[in-house]
Amino acid sequence: MKLYDGGRAPNPRRVRIFCAEKNIPLPDIIPIDLNKGEHKSLDFGALNPALQVPVLVLDDGTPLSETMAICRYLEALYPQPPLFGAGAKDVAIIEMWNRRSELGLYTALQHVFRHSHPGMAELEKPQLPDWAEANRPRAIRQLHILNEQLAQHRFLTGDAFTVADITAGIATDFLKVARIAIPEDCTHLMRWHAELRARPSWSA
């Protein structure tokens, strides 16, 4: 397998952390330089029309994109430990928190970043500061939702680390890029985020 990778960008990191947590050997890495726009070339578009990294090319040549699709494929090949859960309820709760972390928090932060950061002015057209500002309170609200959940559990869905922690943790890392601080009263979120950052997988 070959992994078209994008370095420190959030989605490629999710795949590499996922592999590290499961002790999966990383596929052959093909680095894609996002700053040079290598993901926007015609050749890359043939792999993924969404022009996004990561893309995992399977041994039969099939290009697989979408971070969660890649992680589910790896989970099926290497089931242990089950980062997507085991059993109907566990699987569903993990999916719920994974989606809240991705569609609620991470997406809002992406909008804040892309529509307010001076470095994105040439890439995000039109850059709409009003849209960034509309998403800022949504992101902060999501942080409080995560914090309440983490007041009750070591990890996002209970005692076990799952893919939902990867997604929420990567989103929390992204606060810095979006120039948003963790609210001071989100102490449980801070405790959990520090614990994630101390995991060996987090530097993958």
Next chain:
Amino acid sequence: MKLYDGGRAPNPRRVRIFCAEKNIPLPDIIPIDLNKGEHKSLDFGALNPALQVPVLVLDDGTPLSETMAICRYLEALYPQPPLFGAGAKDVAIIEMWNRRSELGLYTALQHVFRHSHPGMAELEKPQLPDWAEANRPRAIRQLHILNEQLAQHRFLTGDAFTVADITAGIATDFLKVARIAIPEDCTHLMRWHAELRARPSWSA
């Protein structure tokens, strides 16, 4: 189980179509009137802090939100036919197209609708017409991506109807609400959409 339902809204429809395709008896329905804002009440927030329908309340009282989490729960209880696929590659390809349909097409259409439709002016604040316009070409590009895929397959991922067809089909239905026509050259998309609408499940 109890399903807090939202009538003709896209995500509640996805759950009901999913149940119909699997011949699952519908859970007890608790209708939520979105026009009256019943999903924004404190009581509803206790079920789902994202204030969105649908929510499935499990027999042990656990509230499960996020459409795909609900569908995955039902898939685990009633595995046949497997709408999320069977086998590592099949599961991953379906997840990829489900996400492209949801995060690519449907999300773009939601932005067009919420930020351009006069009926949303009081609900979506701030309503940003420039953001609607930025998403219109993205949505149309996604329609062409789906069309190319459907030129090669009866359904989105092959010969079998899957959850990706539900998501993409519901998004295609939503074009009318977003006031976007299927591009004339997307004949494969039109053929597939007509086939979906003729399925008994589509009126669920």
